[in-house]
Amino acid sequence: MAPTIGDRQFTDSSIITNFIINRGNGVKGLSEMGLKALPKPYIQPLEERLCISKIVPQQSIPIIDMSHWKNPQVASAVCDAAEKWGFFQIVNHDVPVEVLDNVKDATYRFFDLPADQKNKYSKENSASNNVRFGTSFSPEAEKSLEWKDYLSLFFVSEEEASMLWPPVCRREQVLDYIRRTEVVIKKLLQMLMEGLNVKEIDETKRSLLMGSIRTNLNYYPICPDPELTVGVGRHSDVSTLTILLQDEIGGLYVRGNQGDGDNWIHVPPIKGSLVINVGDALQILSNSRYKSVEHRVIANGTKNRISVPIFVNPKPTDIIGPLVEVLQNGEKPIYKQVLYSDYVKHFFRKAHDGKKTVEFAEI
Ligand SMILES: CC(C)(COP(=O)(O)OP(=O)(O)OC[C@H]1O[C@@H](n2cnc3c(N)ncnc32)[C@H](O)[C@@H]1OP(=O)(O)O)[C@@H](O)C(=O)NCCC(=O)NCCSC(=O)/C=C/c1ccc(O)cc1
Ligand SMILES: O=C(O)CCC(=O)C(=O)O
Ligand SMILES: [Fe+2]
DSSP, X not given: OOOOOOGGGGGSHHHHIIIIIITSXXXXXXXXXTOSSOOGGGOOOGGGSOXXXXXXXXXXXXXXXXXXXXXXXXXXXXXXXXXXXXXXXXXXXXXXXXXXXXXXXXXXHHHTSOHHHHGGGBTTTXXXXXXXXXXXXXXXXXXXXXXXXXXXXXXXXXXXXXXXXXXXXXXXXXXXXXXXXXXXXXXXXXXXXHTTTOOOOOHHHHHHHHSEEEEXXXXXXXXXXXXXXXXXXXXXXXXXXXXXXXXXXXXXXXXXXXXXXXXXXXXXXXXXXXXXXXXXXXXXXXXXXXXXXXXXXXXXXXXXXXXXXXXXXXXXXXEEOOOHHHHTTSOOOOBOOEEHHHHHHHHHTSOOOBTXXXXXXXX
16 A cells, blocks of 8 residues: 655655665655655755756757668768767667557556566566666665666566566567667677778677677656756666667756766657667777767656667676777777676666776776
8 A cells, every 4th residue: 555654754764765665666656646845865966966057959969860771871970979979869770660669658567567566576576687676776875866767677588588577568569679679789780890890790799799688668757856866867888889769758968078078968859769879888899989978867847758778788798898909000908808797787786976887997
């Protein structure tokens, strides 16, 4: 039964932990109680809130038309965007809009489940580490919490997904999204590797570039006092590439490259598009030619927002470091060889802290 707790009591962090984390209500449960004020644990320090004066409205990340993807100009635009922006959107990518709409429906269906049903997939209760329902990013490590719930699905095989993934998110529809997107991922990685003088993606490289896949279903409920908190704090992804499907609400901001770099660019929702970004693993493999760029999501005072990123990663057992092809010209390696699962564990065990994760791999 949902507790009838007054706003004031929610300033107590043990109530937050019990209601939101242990009982699986998430911030969605909190939001649906119609809170008038943001509970204290969600108040972010001033420097972590996105100040409007830091937003550059006239700038935009590149939008790349994939319809003639074999044209060298497309490859050149992709490599250029990965070097200069670390982020771009693709249109006419051949993933049908129904596939994207279906995965959004699946996301709503999962988050609309009662708390006790979702809680079956929490860290404590889930039948597998590969399926996890949670809230915020790393609640044990964070000083201030983030206004987001998520379901994280680590893809091992279609058989395992059929057995373990929540039936309500219509596994087939999430799997279809992964399958259809994989084709685009391969094209993009091919272009990015050619840009690094890597002529062939053999089995070893295939594993380093796309040896594992994680999909998150993100839910950002309506928030009282959205300007005091964040949906997701500043971070870079630890993937090689991330493919992000967002809905029509907006709220994702990317660090720009003007002046001192303390400026943020909105990623406008475009129906049918996919947002692509470089993650730390590709920054490391490319010896920093391609950049994983910081991004963040603001909270929204009037609308619920969802997003569905696919994180394309090395295999957890892969050792990552700058590729030999990149160092052939005598370039000095910036990064050492690290076990990818150590890198990911380091990321998950701390709060979001901008671009700091990559220091773990620096020489
Ligand atoms: C290390 C992994 C993640 C888990 O391995 P495990 O053997 O099941 O290890 P543990 O169960 O001991 O988990 C290690 C730590 O990671 C935590 N963790 C285990 N999955 C999770 C999980 N989905 N979520 C958030 N903590 C977790 C887990 O709680 C634990 O923390 P701790 O309890 O403090 O020791 C392993 O699957 C692995 O190496 N995977 C490689 C592929 C991979 O997942 N890559 C990450 C792509 S995700 C990405 O780029 C960005 C994600 C992101 C996500 C949210 C954001 O806000 C922003 C960005
Ligand atoms: O929701 C979004 O737009 C982005 C989420 C994100 O950055 C992530 O899950 O890594
Ligand atoms: Fe991200």
